[in-house]
Amino acid sequence: MPFRSGTVALIGRPNAGKSSLLNALVGERIAAVSRRPQTTRNRVLGLWNTPEMQVVVLDTPGLHDAWTAFNQRMVTVSEGVLGEVDAICWILDLPALVAALAGGEPILDGPLSNVRDRVVARGLPLVLVLNKTDLVPKEELLPVMAALAEISPVIVPLSAKKRTGLASLERAVSRVLPVQPALYPQDQLTTETERFIVAELIRERVMEHTEQEVPYATAVEIERFDESSREAGKVHIHARILVEKESQKAIVIGQGGRMIKKIGTEARQSIAGLLGCQVRLDLFVVVERDWTRNPRLLKELGLDG
Numbered sequence: 001m002p003f004r005s006g007t008v009a010l011i012g013r014p015n016a017g018k019s020s021l022l023n024a025l026v027g028e029r030i031a032a033v034s035r036r037p038q039t040t041r042n043r044v045l046g047l048w049n050t051p052e053m054q055v056v057v058l059d060t061p062g063l064h065d066a067w068t069a070f071n072q073r074m075v076t077v078s079e080g081v082l083g084e085v086d087a088i089c090w091i092l093d094l095p096a097l098v099a100a101l102a103g104g105e106p107i108l109d110g111p112l113s114n115v116r117d118r119v120v121a122r123g124l125p126l127v128l129v130l131n132k133t134d135l136v137p138k139e140e141l142l143p144v145m146a147a148l149a150e151i152s153p154v155i156v157p158l159s160a161k162k163r164t165g166l167a168s169l170e171r172a173v174s175r176v177l178p179v180q181p182a183l184y185p186q187d188q189l190t191t192e193t194e195r196f197i198v199a200e201l202i203r204e205r206v207m208e209h210t211e212q213e214v215p216y217a218t219a220v221e222i223e224r225f226d227e228s229s230r231e232a233g234k235v236h237i238h239a240r241i242l243v244e245k246e247s248q249k250a251i252v253i254g255q256g257g258r259m260i261k262k263i264g265t266e267a268r269q270s271i272a273g274l275l276g277c278q279v280r281l282d283l284f285v286v287v288e289r290d291w292t293r294n295p296r297l298l299k300e301l302g303l304d305g
């Protein structure tokens, strides 16, 4: 079979499982995943390498009705990728579609129909991914597929979490990619920097464990990434967890420091897995009022568009 390569964007509503799918395809945890919507804030590039193809996969922030400037920017990032890709994988939350059908609601809501029209207008191949099959009995699948057939004939049910159905996605994607050599070395997982991924893995743990507005008021900045002992199998990382208020700082630290300890322990484990070495992780929680509106900080965090 001739080798194929190209670029595919994962788009869809918040929480549909785009980042989980990226991690499943890349085979390592490089993108932040949490139970909360709007976990991903910028596009994240992962490389899906198989013996027959290399797919440059762009994970994007969830498409939603954005009301703050910061959220609007996230949606703009997602819509911007439409112009740069060979195909779109539209990730849909299967349990939500089953519920919509059962309730007689439209299967696609406003922001999604909008994107569909733009994908079609650009003539981009569209793969509909029905994610979270592990949560839905098999017999519920067919009516959903029938309801979606007019949007695209290419529909792939899978579970990003259980990593099932990925071979069908591989077949569907390979059909629409151009025949050409790999664009990046085939053992590479991402073009993001280790610093960026490390910050995301820390932020992921904050998003997963904190409540109310705290997950959304948090950013992570890597202050120091000391690799001088990497040869000896050790890396030392200093990271600042930015929040907007003292009350949020108290929550992230937790009673007797329990929360920050849990965040630190879990983040250290995933970072050590990614870097393949021991990690010493020092976390500092810092109040930075209005960081979402501070151009200097947004630039440092890579969130300035």
Ligand SMILES: Nc1nc2c(ncn2[C@@H]2O[C@H](COP(=O)(O)OP(=O)(O)OP(=O)(O)O)[C@@H](O)[C@H]2O)c(=O)[nH]1
Pocket (backbone or CB within 6 Å): 012, 013, 014, 015, 016, 017, 018, 019, 020, 021, 032, 033, 034, 035, 036, 037, 038, 039, 040, 041, 060, 061, 062, 063, 131, 132, 133, 134, 135, 158, 159, 160, 161, 162
């Ligand atoms: N049961 C189940 N849960 C899943 C699956 N895929 C993702 N999830 C869960 O869905 C939640 C959201 O996953 P993410 O991958 O962060 O979703 P996302 O689409 O990237 O979300 P945003 O970045 O907020 O737009 C997490 O709790 C995941 O563990 C799946 O196949 N099955």
Ligand SMILES: [Mg+2]
Pocket (backbone or CB within 6 Å): 018, 019, 020, 032, 033, 039, 040, 059, 060, 061, 062
């Ligand atoms: Mg995401």
